[in-house]
Amino acid sequence: MPRILILTTVIVVVLSGLVTGGVYWHEQPGFCTNCHTPMHEYVENYYSGDTTIMITRHAMADTVSLRCLDCHSQKLNEQLTEGAHWLAGNYTFPLKKRELGTRSFCMTAGCHVEEEIIKATTSNHNMSFAFSQHDPRHGKQECYTCHSMHGQSVYSCNQCHHFDLPEGWIAPQPNGVIASIN
Known part of the structure; x- marks a missing residue:
């Protein structure tokens, strides 16, 4: 009897360690790069230290370092479906850009506060008036309109205006088409 108890205890401890790990x-x-080869670039950007890329800034946040699943939380059936698409080769590369960065998503409790963003980004830009690219004077835009989490962000204001680009950002083309952002 003691052998069965010891063996059962060892099995339970090993299994719980494997599950926890x-x-x-x-x-x-x-984790996702073990199977999903298109994810390698995203993970490299996460660890790159290039603070002009939004995912790196979120990874290096002063308060809480965010991980992929903090924003990309998926249900098990979604993960299984994506896994099946990958196994079958039924996906495009680069992956389709998700429009995850909506205002309601980014400005949830514990994340970003619109008033603080407007205040932090207000400057004179060598003009006679104060300006914040986040001021909703042209309507409230979705965050993903300009911000790209995994690639270069696009300074969409420059479709009409001619402001200095922040470091690491690109301007839209005159026709408004934004060339290959991830």
């Missing part, structure tokens, strides 16, 4: 590993940014 698996859950922790699943939450790491590099």
